[in-house]
Amino acid sequence: MDSDPPLVLDIDGTLTRPDGWGIDPRVFDPLRKWDAPVVVATGKAFPYPVSLCHFVGIPELVVAENGGVVYTGDDVFFTADREAAQAVAEEYRAAGYDLGWGDEDTVNRWRETEIAVSLDQPVEPLREIAADYGLEVIDTGYAFHVKDAEPNKGDGIERIAAHVGFDLADAVAVGDSINDVSTFERVGRSFAVANADEAATTAADELLEDAHADGTLAVLERVRRGE
Numbered sequence: 095m096d097s098d099p100p101l102v103l104d105i106d107g108t109l110t111r112p113d114g115w116g117i118d119p120r121v122f123d124p125l126r127k128w129d130a131p132v133v134v135a136t137g138k139a140f141p142y143p144v145s146l147c148h149f150v151g152i153p154e155l156v157v158a159e160n161g162g163v164v165y166t167g168d169d170v171f172f173t174a175d176r177e178a179a180q181a182v183a184e185e186y187r188a189a190g191y192d193l194g195w196g197d198e199d200t201v202n203r204w205r206e207t208e209i210a211v212s213l214d215q216p217v218e219p220l221r222e223i224a225a226d227y228g229l230e231v232i233d234t235g236y237a238f239h240v241k242d243a244e245p246n247k248g249d250g251i252e253r254i255a256a257h258v259g260f261d262l263a264d265a266v267a268v269g270d271s272i273n274d275v276s277t278f279e280r281v282g283r284s285f286a287v288a289n290a291d292e293a294a295t296t297a298a299d300e301l302l303e304d305a306h307a308d309g310t311l312a313v314l315e316r317v318r319r320g321e
């Protein structure tokens with residue numbers, strides 16, 4: 095049997111339980127046993143994917159903050175800084191809005207290159223303020239991210255593939271949202287889970303029948319069988 099292809103996996107919407115929240119524990123064993131690099135590429139802050147790799151028991155190959163932070167397993171790269179996004183957050187708050195995560199804000203506490211805002215907060219004023227700072231706001235279905243347009247997951251996985259020594263043309267990716275489009279553009283084969291947004295669905299080679307981790311698990315079984 096051919097060896098497993100390298101994987102690039104998104105977290106939220108892709109490794110999540112059928113109701114969309116929390117990691118589906120069924121993904122742990124297949125990832126632990128995967129016989130090729132597994133890259134976790136997410137919009138979440140750096141500690142989250144690192145912890146996921148740690149607790150699954152796989153090497154830490156991580157793109158965090160939508161490409162703002164990249165960890166090759168040896169070196170960490172920051173491809174943006176938080177300053178402008180922080181200024182947007184402050185102006186948004188001064189206008190009477192809130193980021194929506196409570197006082198201690200564990201969503202942004204360790205975020206280094208962008209700011210995330212809860213989906214239950216008004217996005218239009220956020221977009222207006224972000225535009226004044228030359229930043230974009232993307233909606234991943236899990237948060238609004240105020241970010242520099244430049245960093246993306248695709249550049250991050252390219253850096254990791256070059257360092258680890260595999261070819262992205264051999265890699266298989268699964269994702270669910272607009273922040274996975276740059277991943278899908280780089281890998282050999284891309285899948286959007288059934289719950290994916292329009293951008294991810296359009297960019298993927300294939301739209302899966304199953305949602306969330308069910309879709310991802312189906313991909314893992316298929317590519318393992320060589321299909």
Ligand SMILES: O=C(O)COP(=O)(O)O
Pocket residue numbers: 104105106107108135136137138139234235236237238271273
């Ligand atoms: O942080 C988010 O909003 C989404 O995270 P994800 O990229 O793992 O889906």
Ligand SMILES: [Mg+2]
Pocket residue numbers: 104105106107108234269270271
């Ligand atoms: Mg996602």
